[in-house]
Amino acid sequence: MLAKINWREIIRLVLVVIVALAIGFVITFFTSDEPVKAFWTLLTGPLPQFSLEGGLHITNLNRFGNWIEDSITLVLLGLSVAIVFRAKQFSLGAEGQLLLGALAGGIVALYIPAPPGIHLLLVLLAAAAAGFLWGFIPGLLKAYLNVDEIVSTLMLNVIAAQIYQLALVQWLRDVSSGSVSTPFFPDSATLPLLVPGTRITAGLLLALGAVAAVWWLMNRTPYGYELKVLGSNRRFAEYAGVNTKRVIASSMGISGILAGLAGAHISQGLLKRLTLNLSPGIGFEGIVVALLARNDPIGVLITGLFYGYLRTGGQIMERSTDVTREVVLIIQAVIILLVTAERLFPAFLAWRARRLLEENGEAEA
Amino acid sequence: MCLGSRATAPDRGQPGPLCGEILGIAGVEGNGQTELAEILGGLRQPATGEILIRGAPITDKDARVMRQAGVAHIPEDRLLNGVAPDVSIADNLVADRYARPPYTRHGMLSPGAIREQAQRLMAQFDIRAAGVDAPMNSLSGGNMQKVIVAREISADPVLLVAAQPTRGIDIGASEFVRQQLVDQRNHGEAVLLISADLAEVMSLSDRIAVMHKGKIVAVFANRPDLTEHELGLYMLGVKTQSVEEMAA
Amino acid sequence: MSLDVVLSSIFSVAFIATIIRIATPLLLPALGGLISDLGGVINIALEGQMLIAAFTGVVVSAYLPQWFPGWPVWSYALLSGLAGILAALALSWLIAFFHLELRTDIILTGLAINILAAGVTVFILFVLTGDKGSTSQLASLAIPNLFIPFVNTIPLLGTLLNGANGDGYNLLSYAAILLVPVVSLFLYKTRAGIHLRAAGENGPAAGAAGINTRRTQYLALYLSGILAALGGLYLSMGYLTIFQANMTAGRGFIALAIVNLGNRKPLGVLIAALVFGAATALGAQLGTLDVPPQLIEMIPPTITIVALVIYQARRKAKIAANARRFQVESN
Numbered sequence: 001m002l003a004k005i006n007w008r009e010i011i012r013l014v015l016v017v018i019v020a021l022a023i024g025f026v027i028t029f030f031t032s033d034e035p036v037k038a039f040w041t042l043l044t045g046p047l048p049q050f051s052l053e054g055g056l057h058i059t060n061l062n063r064f065g066n067w068i069e070d071s072i073t074l075v076l077l078g079l080s081v082a083i084v085f086r087a088k089q090f091s092l093g094a095e096g097q098l099l100l101g102a103l104a105g106g107i108v109a110l111y112i113p114a115p116p117g118i119h120l121l122l123v124l125l126a127a128a129a130a131g132f133l134w135g136f137i138p139g140l141l142k143a144y145l146n147v148d149e150i151v152s153t154l155m156l157n158v159i160a161a162q163i164y165q166l167a168l169v170q171w172l173r174d175v176s177s178g179s180v181s182t183p184f185f186p187d188s189a190t191l192p193l194l195v196p197g198t199r200i201t202a203g204l205l206l207a208l209g210a211v212a213a214v215w216w217l218m219n220r221t222p223y224g225y226e227l228k229v230l231g232s233n234r235r236f237a238e239y240a241g242v243n244t245k246r247v248i249a250s251s252m253g254i255s256g257i258l259a260g261l262a263g264a265h266i267s268q269g270l271l272k273r274l275t276l277n278l279s280p281g282i283g284f285e286g287i288v289v290a291l292l293a294r295n296d297p298i299g300v301l302i303t304g305l306f307y308g309y310l311r312t313g314g315q316i317m318e319r320s321t322d323v324t325r326e327v328v329l330i331i332q333a334v335i336i337l338l339v340t341a342e343r344l345f346p347a348f349l350a351w352r353a354r355r356l357l358e359e360n361g362e363a364e365a
Numbered sequence: 366m367c368l369g370s371r372a373t374a375p376d377r378g379q380p381g382p383l384c385g386e387i388l389g390i391a392g393v394e395g396n397g398q399t400e401l402a403e404i405l406g407g408l409r410q411p412a413t414g415e416i417l418i419r420g421a422p423i424t425d426k427d428a429r430v431m432r433q434a435g436v437a438h439i440p441e442d443r444l445l446n447g448v449a450p451d452v453s454i455a456d457n458l459v460a461d462r463y464a465r466p467p468y469t470r471h472g473m474l475s476p477g478a479i480r481e482q483a484q485r486l487m488a489q490f491d492i493r494a495a496g497v498d499a500p501m502n503s504l505s506g507g508n509m510q511k512v513i514v515a516r517e518i519s520a521d522p523v524l525l526v527a528a529q530p531t532r533g534i535d536i537g538a539s540e541f542v543r544q545q546l547v548d549q550r551n552h553g554e555a556v557l558l559i560s561a562d563l564a565e566v567m568s569l570s571d572r573i574a575v576m577h578k579g580k581i582v583a584v585f586a587n588r589p590d591l592t593e594h595e596l597g598l599y600m601l602g603v604k605t606q607s608v609e610e611m612a613a
Numbered sequence: 614m615s616l617d618v619v620l621s622s623i624f625s626v627a628f629i630a631t632i633i634r635i636a637t638p639l640l641l642p643a644l645g646g647l648i649s650d651l652g653g654v655i656n657i658a659l660e661g662q663m664l665i666a667a668f669t670g671v672v673v674s675a676y677l678p679q680w681f682p683g684w685p686v687w688s689y690a691l692l693s694g695l696a697g698i699l700a701a702l703a704l705s706w707l708i709a710f711f712h713l714e715l716r717t718d719i720i721l722t723g724l725a726i727n728i729l730a731a732g733v734t735v736f737i738l739f740v741l742t743g744d745k746g747s748t749s750q751l752a753s754l755a756i757p758n759l760f761i762p763f764v765n766t767i768p769l770l771g772t773l774l775n776g777a778n779g780d781g782y783n784l785l786s787y788a789a790i791l792l793v794p795v796v797s798l799f800l801y802k803t804r805a806g807i808h809l810r811a812a813g814e815n816g817p818a819a820g821a822a823g824i825n826t827r828r829t830q831y832l833a834l835y836l837s838g839i840l841a842a843l844g845g846l847y848l849s850m851g852y853l854t855i856f857q858a859n860m861t862a863g864r865g866f867i868a869l870a871i872v873n874l875g876n877r878k879p880l881g882v883l884i885a886a887l888v889f890g891a892a893t894a895l896g897a898q899l900g901t902l903d904v905p906p907q908l909i910e911m912i913p914p915t916i917t918i919v920a921l922v923i924y925q926a927r928r929k930a931k932i933a934a935n936a937r938r939f940q941v942e943s944n
Contacts, residue, residue, distance in 0.1 A: 031740045090720060145925040150720065151873050152921065154866045155914035166907035220474050222464045229460060232449035239408060239438070239446040240460035241429035284724060291721065324739045329732025336725035340717035412937070
């Protein structure tokens with residue numbers, strides 16, 4: 001069942017993005033002295049620049065690197081959200097799962113010696129296990145006791161943040177360092193660099209592998225079928241004999257694995273140590289990625305790259321013009337609002353009306 | 366070899382349909398018919414009583430167990446639990462068997478087998494849609510119901526529980542669904558027909574049981590001179606048969 | 614600091630004053646969350662509404678005296694507070710419009726509003742001041758404290774009634790406490806409140822009974838926006854007199870937890886807010902000992918989850934028991 005490409009849907013999403021960017025531009029226009037330059041920087045900043053002076057060489061490769069690094073995090077978080085959304089659950093726990101994933105990976109990196117290769121594997125396993133645990137707990141509570149997963153995941157985020165700080169400040173901290181952070185990890189425990197001149201590491205392969213794995217899980221396994229049916233109509237899934245409780249709990253656990261790996265990417269790939277402010281507020285960013293991708297793993301890869309591009313462009317714009325990167329947040333908010341508001345698009349409405357008409361005509365015939 | 370199934374949910378020792386028989390349940394809505402169907406479908410747990418399928422009692426009565434025991438269930442409210450609306454027709458047709466071969470082999474789902482079954486069932490049950498990949502909610506009520514009937518009958522059940530099988534669908538589809546129930550009976554399987562449409566019950570059933578306040582209060586062999594008026598007296602609780610009369 | 618010093622400071626009247634200061638910006642949005650929750654429109658955007666109100670209040674109070682000099686100071690503070698409330702109401706309208714008119718998912722809408730508020734506040738902050746961190750360059754006003762005269766001469770009573778500094782509690786702290794019975798009266802004794810709860814309990818049934826559920830839910834979102842705004846204003850014009858980027862720091866989400874921990878009742882919400890306030894205050898006190906404050910900060914969210922688990926487990930048992938009783942009675 002390779003999902004047939006739904007052009008109407010894609011056009012709608014592209015329209016949403018264009019409208020959101022246009023709103024961003026209008027805001028920039030009224031507040032900036034150089035709105036065109038600012039927006040141009042936002043939209044082209046992350047691209048590497050080629051120069052022919054003194055032979056071909058590439059400049060600004062680090063910007064391109066920032067884009068890909070950020071996209072790796074966003075793709076993993078987007079996949080994490082896509083899985084729970086597919087089952088119509090609502091985990092907001094990525095932030096906590098990410099922190100604990102990074103923490104567990106960091107502990108293994110620092111304290112459990114292992115030969116190269118195996119060490120990194122253990123680190124990733126630890127990060128995945130911590131994320132799984134932190135997703136599975138609210139999953140179990142939701143599935144078997146109907147404990148609201150929004151409140152429980154938000155609370156678990158708070159608890160995870162405190163555990164992370166506690167561990168870092170009390171035990172893991174490198175006292176000789178000026179900032180609150182651990183020593184740097186040994187090379188055997190970090191993700192190996194792929195592109196020199198950037199921080200693009202094997203985390204990229206991790207993210208691509210995760211996209212493939214989630215695609216396979218969703219489209220080629222009975223479990224993926226259960227997720228889809230559960231998400232469409234829980235009572236139907238129960239009627240058909242699906243163990244819905246098991247699926248709900250495990251989907252949140254699997255979602256946690258992906259968020260935990262996103263944490264490992266940040267700690268083992270980008271920072272190569274644990275710092276106090278590991279990832280301010282990135283936990284909710286997976287939502288916009290999954291929403292734009294309609295919970296499709298391949299779509300998550302595309303929208304993750306898109307949103308990472310926008311975020312990186314925003315940072316470059318902030319550095320080189322008088323517009324702050326918060327414009328990107330406003331654009332993001334507009335995207336979420338418009339994507340979820342299907343009624344907003346008259347063309348879409350007209351199409352629905354036509355289809356309803358056809359249905360009724362058929363029923364009468 | 367069919368030894369008959371006995372469904373005895375709301376009260377003890379009450380007759381269920383036999384093999385090669387359509388047992389119709391007549392009754393004013395709200396007298397336990399919905400609950401009876403849901404118990405047999407495994408969606409609701411009986412407080413007392415037991416369910417025998419081919420004489421064997423079923424203990425853990427969830428939906429999966431009931432289906433494995435050979436009970437299929439056309440639910441009374443198809444939109445509530447009969448379909449997954451934004452999922453394809455092919456996937457809706459495989460809902461009770463997706464985890465078994467040929468649909469899953471070695472832990473992997475086989476989209477080819479799923480589509481192939483869908484094409485076969487869509488032709489066999491005259492389901493009119495854009496294709497096997499069309500989402501369920503693009504279908505008319507009648508075609509949606511045909512998908513459900515196709516799925517439940519192709520499960521090859523020992524007992525088919527049909528709750529309000531023709532409610533809210535057009536005449537052509539209704540006729541088609543009724544014929545499917547009769548065919549099922551003619552193949553020697555048991556059918557339990559629950560319908561608020563008394564004429565439907567009287568025209569299709571071999572025997573008719575009347576439910577009142579959660580209990581079966583009368584059982585008739587269907588005969589041409591049975592009148593709606595007579596059934597109505599039992600449906601309203603004015604008359605009640607004795608246990609001996611019911612067994613007769 | 615030794616243990617007995619810490620203990621004596623915990624069991625002191627000053628500690629109660631600290632709890633009240635910390636609990637105010639939790640209690641106000643939690644009451645708002647309670648109203649929207651009971652109205653069936655869970656408001657995830659409390660956080661963003663607090664933030665935008667905190668920001669708007671500070672900015673307006675900094676510019677208003679320049680634009681309209683010569684008015685009494687209290688009128689500037691009052692108008693700034695109203696401006697903050699209006700900003701939060703605008704967000705309420707956005708949520709209501711998207712959720713009730715365009716049928717978007719209310720949780721996603723709320724999240725979008727939070728992101729919007731975080732973005733807009735810092736964006737405008739930078740445009741106005743060239744600083745992304747805080748409004749330290751703006752001279753903004755405070756919402757005044759309410760000072761109770763004469764009691765300061767009485768040692769304990771003075772601290773209890775006028776706070777540790779002896780200059781009184783902020784007006785908004787009094788408002789928060791007073792709003793507990795007010796919200797309770799509104800929810801249980803007024804027609805609008807009863808309609809609101811009916812709409813949240815069972816929308817279609819309430820609609821069938823002639824209640825305009827859409828209008829009721831608009832009201833619920835507006836009221837929760839006002840209460841969240843008061844919480845935000847307390848942060849930037851009471852607790853501090855400055856706006857800092859993301860100064861709400863998750864209080865809007867904690868407020869949602871407080872609603873649940875308080876069993877969705879006004880009095881329960883008050884107690885739960887005090888529990889969260891006490892844990893934070895305790896964490897700050899114990900930090901001077903060797904007890905890590907993080908451990909203390911973990912307590913309230915843990916209690917919230919445990920309370921939810923117990924509540925749901927009991928509910929489940931009750932439903933099962935009711936079903937059994939029904940069967941016995943009907944046989």
